[in-house]
Amino acid sequence: MDEKVCLITGATSGIGKATAMGLANMGASVVMVGRDQGRGEAALAEIKEGSANTSVDLMLADLSSQQEIRRLAGEFKEVYPRLDVLINNAGLFRSERITTADGLETTFAVNHLAHFLLTNLLLDGLEISAPSRIVNVSSGDHASGTIDFDDLQAEKGYKGAKAYSQSKLANVLFTYELAKRLEGTGVSANCLHPGAGIRTNFGSGVSGVFGVMVRAMGPLMKSPEKGAETSVYLASSPEVEGLSGGYFVKRAEARSSDVSHDERIARRLWEVSAELTNLPA
Numbered sequence: 001m002d003e004k005v006c007l008i009t010g011a012t013s014g015i016g017k018a019t020a021m022g023l024a025n026m027g028a029s030v031v032m033v034g035r036d037q038g039r040g041e042a043a044l045a046e047i048k049e050g051s052a053n054t055s056v057d058l059m060l061a062d063l064s065s066q067q068e069i070r071r072l073a074g075e076f077k078e079v080y081p082r083l084d085v086l087i088n089n090a091g092l093f094r095s096e097r098i099t100t101a102d103g104l105e106t107t108f109a110v111n112h113l114a115h116f117l118l119t120n121l122l123l124d125g126l127e128i129s130a131p132s133r134i135v136n137v138s139s140g141d142h143a144s145g146t147i148d149f150d151d152l153q154a155e156k157g158y159k160g161a162k163a164y165s166q167s168k169l170a171n172v173l174f175t176y177e178l179a180k181r182l183e184g185t186g187v188s189a190n191c192l193h194p195g196a197g198i199r200t201n202f203g204s205g206v207s208g209v210f211g212v213m214v215r216a217m218g219p220l221m222k223s224p225e226k227g228a229e230t231s232v233y234l235a236s237s238p239e240v241e242g243l244s245g246g247y248f249v250k251r252a253e254a255r256s257s258d259v260s261h262d263e264r265i266a267r268r269l270w271e272v273s274a275e276l277t278n279l280p281a
């Protein structure tokens with residue numbers, strides 16, 4: 001991975017931080033995106049020291065704000081004209097409905113729209129670096145998700161698990177539609193399930209059934225390094241060079257839910273997402 005520039009969102013903890021370490025260990029030039037300066041600097045120091053790689057950088061942006069995402073993309077492009085691997089990893093679970101500065105429901109905004117916007121803003125750098133790769137971190141929970149176009153922002157009623165599975169299904173639909181749109185560019189787009197029960201900050205501080213479940217699994221959970229394996233594989237392995245539009249589990253292609261293969265839903269989600277992020281459809 002020498003000379004390859006890799007940007008990873010949600011790199012301050014869990015799977016994202018382990019992915020940053022994995023790629024830094026391979027000699028990549030790693031740009032970690034975090035939202036908190038203190039956590040970001042601590043993670044940056046850890047990756048630099050652990051990998052002995054000095055080409056590791058930190059950029060700050062709260063992905064719940066589209067203004068911050070646009071600023072991040074601008075700052076990134078000023079320093080890095082090329083981008084070989086974009087890993088859209090940041091994600092959250094919210095028990096209660098909270099809206100962002102843009103007035104959007106937070107789970108949908110951070111888990112899906114933020115990465116939709118960031119990817120589109122960074123596409124030119126990926127295209128000039130082709131063959132290059134986009135890796136979207138979804139979840140097996142996408143399988144229980146549906147896209148509720150009549151109430152995407154969950155204004156009529158909010159359930160954390162429903163909002164989360166919808167956002168993770170959106171990650172898969174986005175990947176498939178993106179892969180189609182990128183055909184012939186040399187930029188691939190794949191998504192993955194990192195495995196269930198990875199020991200990260202995910203779900204910490206979450207109340208209700210989900211929080212209880214996450215905490216009860218404690219001793220059985222897998223390491224963040226294990227959770228990062230498929231992300232690192234899709235970002236770096238020659239085995240997947242040129243492969244696009246796939247869903248991967250345990251470093252192997254797998255079948256995602258039937259709904260995720262509905263091309264009309266994928267196209268409609270793209271159009272709505274473009275509208276919500278002020279991008280051309």
Ligand SMILES: NC(=O)c1ccc[n+]([C@@H]2O[C@H](COP(=O)([O-])OP(=O)(O)OC[C@H]3O[C@@H](n4cnc5c(N)ncnc54)[C@H](OP(=O)(O)O)[C@@H]3O)[C@@H](O)[C@H]2O)c1
Nearest residue numbers: 010012013014015035063064090091139197198200201202
């Ligand atoms: N853990 C699992 O078992 C599991 C299973 C399936 C899928 N996943 C997926 O794996 C991905 C990584 O999750 P994880 O388990 O590693 O959880 P995590 O330890 O909580 O990491 C999530 C990362 O996302 C960042 N983030 C959250 N909200 C953000 C925002 N508004 N702006 C910028 N960054 C933000 C967090 O930043 P802070 O450090 O500032 O909070 C953190 O770096 C997620 O997409 C999740 O859906 C996880």
